[in-house]
Amino acid sequence: MSFLSYFINGISLGSVYAIIALGYTMVYGIAKMLNFAHGDVIMVGGYVIFQLVFALGVHPFIGILIAVIACTVLGVTIERLAYRPLRMAAPLAVLITAIGVSYLLQNLALLIFTSNPKSFQSLINVPALKLADGALVISGETMVTIVVGIVIVVVLSYFIRNTKSGRAMLAVSEDKGAAQLMGVNVNGTIAFTFAIGSALAAIGSVLLCSAYPTLTPQTGAMPGIKAFVAAVFGGIGSIPGAMLGGILLGVIENLSKAYISSQMADAIVFGVLILVLLVKPTGILGKKIQEKV
Amino acid sequence: MDELAYATEKEGMMKKLRINKIIRNYTTYAVILAVYVIVNWMIQRGSISSLFQGLLIPLCIYAVLAASLNLTVGILGELSLGHAGFMCVGAFSGAFFTQVTQQIFTNGYLRFFLAILFGVFFAGVAGLLIGIPVLRLRGDYLAIVTLAFGEIIKNLVNVLYIGKDSRGLHISLKSSIDLGLEADGKVIINGAMGITGTPKDSTFFISILLLFVTVLVIQNFIHSRAGRAVMAIRDNRIAAESIGLNITKYKLLAFSISAAFAGAAGVLYAHNLATLTATGKNFGYNMSIMILVFVVLGGIGNIQGSMIAAIILTLLPELLRNVSPFVSENRMLFYALVLIFMMLFGQSPKAIQFRKKYFTLSTYLKEKPKKEV
Numbered sequence: 001m002s003f004l005s006y007f008i009n010g011i012s013l014g015s016v017y018a019i020i021a022l023g024y025t026m027v028y029g030i031a032k033m034l035n036f037a038h039g040d041v042i043m044v045g046g047y048v049i050f051q052l053v054f055a056l057g058v059h060p061f062i063g064i065l066i067a068v069i070a071c072t073v074l075g076v077t078i079e080r081l082a083y084r085p086l087r088m089a090a091p092l093a094v095l096i097t098a099i100g101v102s103y104l105l106q107n108l109a110l111l112i113f114t115s116n117p118k119s120f121q122s123l124i125n126v127p128a129l130k131l132a133d134g135a136l137v138i139s140g141e142t143m144v145t146i147v148v149g150i151v152i153v154v155v156l157s158y159f160i161r162n163t164k165s166g167r168a169m170l171a172v173s174e175d176k177g178a179a180q181l182m183g184v185n186v187n188g189t190i191a192f193t194f195a196i197g198s199a200l201a202a203i204g205s206v207l208l209c210s211a212y213p214t215l216t217p218q219t220g221a222m223p224g225i226k227a228f229v230a231a232v233f234g235g236i237g238s239i240p241g242a243m244l245g246g247i248l249l250g251v252i253e254n255l256s257k258a259y260i261s262s263q264m265a266d267a268i269v270f271g272v273l274i275l276v277l278l279v280k281p282t283g284i285l286g287k288k289i290q291e292k293v
Numbered sequence: 294m295d296e297l298a299y300a301t302e303k304e305g306m307m308k309k310l311r312i313n314k315i316i317r318n319y320t321t322y323a324v325i326l327a328v329y330v331i332v333n334w335m336i337q338r339g340s341i342s343s344l345f346q347g348l349l350i351p352l353c354i355y356a357v358l359a360a361s362l363n364l365t366v367g368i369l370g371e372l373s374l375g376h377a378g379f380m381c382v383g384a385f386s387g388a389f390f391t392q393v394t395q396q397i398f399t400n401g402y403l404r405f406f407l408a409i410l411f412g413v414f415f416a417g418v419a420g421l422l423i424g425i426p427v428l429r430l431r432g433d434y435l436a437i438v439t440l441a442f443g444e445i446i447k448n449l450v451n452v453l454y455i456g457k458d459s460r461g462l463h464i465s466l467k468s469s470i471d472l473g474l475e476a477d478g479k480v481i482i483n484g485a486m487g488i489t490g491t492p493k494d495s496t497f498f499i500s501i502l503l504l505f506v507t508v509l510v511i512q513n514f515i516h517s518r519a520g521r522a523v524m525a526i527r528d529n530r531i532a533a534e535s536i537g538l539n540i541t542k543y544k545l546l547a548f549s550i551s552a553a554f555a556g557a558a559g560v561l562y563a564h565n566l567a568t569l570t571a572t573g574k575n576f577g578y579n580m581s582i583m584i585l586v587f588v589v590l591g592g593i594g595n596i597q598g599s600m601i602a603a604i605i606l607t608l609l610p611e612l613l614r615n616v617s618p619f620v621s622e623n624r625m626l627f628y629a630l631v632l633i634f635m636m637l638f639g640q641s642p643k644a645i646q647f648r649k650k651y652f653t654l655s656t657y658l659k660e661k662p663k664k665e666v
Contacts, residue, residue, distance in 0.1 A: 034433040082633060085641040093640035095372050095436060096589060100632030103582055107626040221578070222444075228437055261466070263452050270441035277434060278426045 039224015
């Protein structure tokens with residue numbers, strides 16, 4: 001029974017990773033850049049909710065809505081100011097800028113909110129589910145996280161395949177130049193992708209902070225990196241891949257925490273990344289990229 | 294006739310370029326020596342405050358770190374965010390060596406020299422092990438994996454316990470009691486408490502010497518056959534591969550050398566402190582970013598520039614401590630801005646065009662219309 005409970009908690013953690021990983025994988029697929037600041041957008045979302053709900057007493061639902069809007073605005077602003085001017089520059093320059101933005105957000109948060117951890121109470125009011133006479137308890141957070149994760153992936157997949165702006169995203173990720181010739185607004189599409197990714201980050205922050213109720217300026221950094229690992233694991237650029245990679249990673253992390261060593265769990269997660277890169281660099285569901293000269 | 298004239302002119306230019314390069318290299322060495330002589334003279338005269346005397350060794354350490362990271366970022370063209378991790382490997386293996394061999398080698402200089410070699414070896418091997426899976430892939434992955442590696446090393450060192458008694462060395466990942474030491478045994482690496490009681494072998498002389506050796510090796514590497522191969526790979530991997538360069542070999546070579554020098558800096562760091570612990574502050578992500586800021590501000594690919602940036606950015610917060618406490622307390626914030634603005638104004642296509650149009654002297658002076666040959 002304890003194995004099953006670790007397993008289900010792993011799926012829940014994995015769903016959070018998956019939601020964050022979606023932001024990475026979409027941006028990477030379209031802009032071909034690693035948005036290092038994505039994890040810190042989560043942190044900003046967490047602070048917005050904290051300030052609104054716990055300090056000002058706003059209704060949680062409105063708080064989450066405002067956090068989603070704030071993160072979306074933040075994501076689009078970052079893209080416009082820091083990434084767009086460098087679209088044609090060397091990849092190294094873009095990467096360094098992204099690290100700079102991530103570092104800037106962390107240190108701004110440090111300046112405003114100090115490094116004292118804020119204790120975050122769960123915003124999810126769902127009673128825990130008791131199975132098998134109380135031997136297996138599934139918390140409300142776990143269930144909500146898993147459901148939200150699945151809903152987001154289904155909606156997002158539908159959106160990308162069946163709407164005009166979704167197909168524009170696919171076109172831009174295939175070939176920017178050709179998409180532009182076909183009348184797709186490339187800059188607009190990339191900004192829209194950042195908006196979706198950042199909105200998802202805000203939802204991720206609600207789920208993350210409900211499951212791990214301490215909030216510091218570094219809160220987003222590690223989950224952000226792990227979510228990127230999940231995106232690579234599942235195949236970068238692929239939406240079902242991000243979900244699959246996230247859940248697998250969450251399960252691996254939780255099981256190694258339970259059965260091997262809690263301090264080594266992170267090392268094992270990154271070991272998985274290295275293994276994946278060695279065996280199948282494009283990830284589980286990734287497409288093989290043919291390099292053209 | 295014309296062709297001959299062109300050929301001699303070209304040869305002359307090449308010679309001039311080569312001489313310029315040699316002069317530039319020797320200037321660097323001369324400047325390092327001059328700094329050493331002047332600072333020593335000033336210490337003897339007593340005109341350097343104890344605060345700045347304490348900064349001399351860290352300055353050299355940061356300069357070595359910056360120069361070695363520039364080898365990865367500037368020459369190899371890959372972004373490493375785990376440079377502090379290699380420094381950590383070097384620091385702990387070097388300090389461990391010193392502790393174990395304290396009775397064997399009584400000569401401090403010889404022992405320290407061997408400790409540096411030991412640290413360099415382990416950091417280099419760590420670089421090799423990380424590099425093998427990752428350098429075959431594209432840049433973004435390297436950034437993430439090196440970042441992860443830095444964190445893993447930090448976590449590992451914090452749960453590592455090594456003790457020594459008459460039966461030899463004991464290793465445990467749980468606690469110091471699990472080592473099962475004899476009564477006279479001594480715990481060398483004590484988990485999160487780190488290594489205590491390492492002799493303070495680092496001196497300004499040795500630090501300057503290491504800086505000198507670092508510049509010597511890196512400069513010579515860059516201008517060697519291997520270094521040119523590495524730069525060719527950076528500029529165009531496919532072209533480099535098609536003329537028969539072994540991509541993985543040269544990438545690994547440059548990456549390991551860079552890691553090894555970070556390790557050397559780590560050994561120096563470990564022997565400058567009474568207690569060595571692995572925290573987020575000294576071997577974490579922040580440290581790696583700080584070294585990256587030195588490289589970016591000093592100029593990606595410019596070894597001398599990154600060393601100067603390291604020295605300025607280390608001294609500046611100390612100098613500003615009284616003038617503007619806000620700046621020196623929140624230096625990380627400014628580091629972030631340095632990264633963003635250096636890239637936005639230095640690397641974006643529009644900025645480059647703008648600079649070319651208005652600020653390049655060469656457009657007025659050097660680039661006269663070339664004669665058709």
